[in-house]
Amino acid sequence: MRDWLKAFRPASFRGVPFFVEAEEAEGGRRVAISPIAYSDLHVTEDMGGDVRRFSLSAYVAGDVADAAARNFTAALNAPGTATLILPMGGPVLVRVPRWSQSRERARAGYVGFEVEFVAAGLPSLPFAAVPGAFAIAGKIAAGVDMIASAAAFRMRDVAPGQAAPSALAAASAAVAMASVADAAEMPAETRPIIADQIATITRLLSEPVTQAGPIAAAIVSTVGAIADAASPTEATEAFAVAAAPSGTDVFAMVSAAAFAAGFCQALAAGDYISRQDARRARDRIAPVVDPVLEALSTGLDVAVSEWLSDIAATAASDLSAVAANRAPLVSVQTEISLPATALAFALYGDAGRAGELVQRNSVATPAAMPISFEAIAP
Numbered sequence: 001m002r003d004w005l006k007a008f009r010p011a012s013f014r015g016v017p018f019f020v021e022a023e024e025a026e027g028g029r030r031v032a033i034s035p036i037a038y039s040d041l042h043v044t045e046d047m048g049g050d051v052r053r054f055s056l057s058a059y060v061a062g063d064v065a066d067a068a069a070r071n072f073t074a075a076l077n078a079p080g081t082a083t084l085i086l087p088m089g090g091p092v093l094v095r096v097p098r099w100s101q102s103r104e105r106a107r108a109g110y111v112g113f114e115v116e117f118v119a120a121g122l123p124s125l126p127f128a129a130v131p132g133a134f135a136i137a138g139k140i141a142a143g144v145d146m147i148a149s150a151a152a153f154r155m156r157d158v159a160p161g162q163a164a165p166s167a168l169a170a171a172s173a174a175v176a177m178a179s180v181a182d183a184a185e186m187p188a189e190t191r192p193i194i195a196d197q198i199a200t201i202t203r204l205l206s207e208p209v210t211q212a213g214p215i216a217a218a219i220v221s222t223v224g225a226i227a228d229a230a231s232p233t234e235a236t237e238a239f240a241v242a243a244a245p246s247g248t249d250v251f252a253m254v255s256a257a258a259f260a261a262g263f264c265q266a267l268a269a270g271d272y273i274s275r276q277d278a279r280r281a282r283d284r285i286a287p288v289v290d291p292v293l294e295a296l297s298t299g300l301d302v303a304v305s306e307w308l309s310d311i312a313a314t315a316a317s318d319l320s321a322v323a324a325n326r327a328p329l330v331s332v333q334t335e336i337s338l339p340a341t342a343l344a345f346a347l348y349g350d351a352g353r354a355g356e357l358v359q360r361n362s363v364a365t366p367a368a369m370p371i372s373f374e375a376i377a378p
Helices: 065-077 131-142 144-155 164-183 191-204 212-229 232-242 250-268 275-283 285-296 302-324 340-348 351-360
Strands: 011-013 016-026 029-035 042-049 053-061 082-086 090-103 110-119 329-333 372-376
Touching: 011 065, 016 065, 016 082, 053 065, 053 082, 065 090, 065 110, 082 191, 090 191, 090 212, 131 144, 131 212, 131 250, 131 302, 144 212, 144 250, 144 302, 164 191, 164 212, 164 232, 164 250, 191 212, 212 232, 212 250, 232 250, 250 285, 250 302, 275 285, 275 302, 285 302, 340 351, 351 372
Parallel strands: none
Antiparallel strands: 011 016, 011 082, 016 053, 029 042, 053 110, 082 090, 090 110, 329 372
């Protein structure tokens, strides 16, 4: 018989521990219902997943319950998203819209809380990105539970004494996430969030078999959070390096798949001025994603491969659409070397675009452009 007291995970929020009396979760699909006039039929349309909500009856208890309550209250009041570890559900990135606290004289040393959490969703930054990046962000988030289940299934028969390589692979994934976050110029306000999620992965490494699902979920959600907030140009390069498959261990494959998905999101979020720029970005997808798909074909569930393939196809389709709507690059020839400002005004009627010409052609001296250079067609 299963020992349920050992089956549940220690609950925490922002790393602050607490106890759970009751745990509730709700979700679903947003279904639009359209009645058909003069008919017994109607039309239903799936409008996407509804907001996932979690309600907890929580408490802290003991001789230092007053201090523990203050720590938990501070964690609940802190701004931004953070990792919530649920006893049954595992880690999830959330926000706290509401909480309440209660204390009774007859229960000294016990402080109760009623807390509402909502899944963190996307930060504000992706709304400024191209639609493809926004769609990919949603697909990454939607794949977290599926990948967690696939990882847990693969690890089910691994003996605890043989799990050291898996723990090492997960630790390597955490190190890679920290490196990518540093290289991708993460905003200062999001760095503590990423650090908190990486710390969650590190805490779970002591039990890589029983915590396989939560570890995999944390890897994917953390990479998604980095892709959401990072600078696209720097993130693209960092994700491309981190996505290279490093072995056939479960967590190595989860890490490679997550980084490849993040690469696709960062690539789609880039700003491509010319048709050729967008096409070159599209051509980068296969060299990064294909080796990961090949590694996944002998490892995780086929659903993970389908998930990554769908993300890559979305990025390729979006970049193709961007290319179709951008002006092409042309080669410009001049008789003599001219200043970039004069050339920008002659081409576009806007001397302010001189920097664009200088950057595209890697010119060291803007006052003396080469007599042959590339430019966006006027």
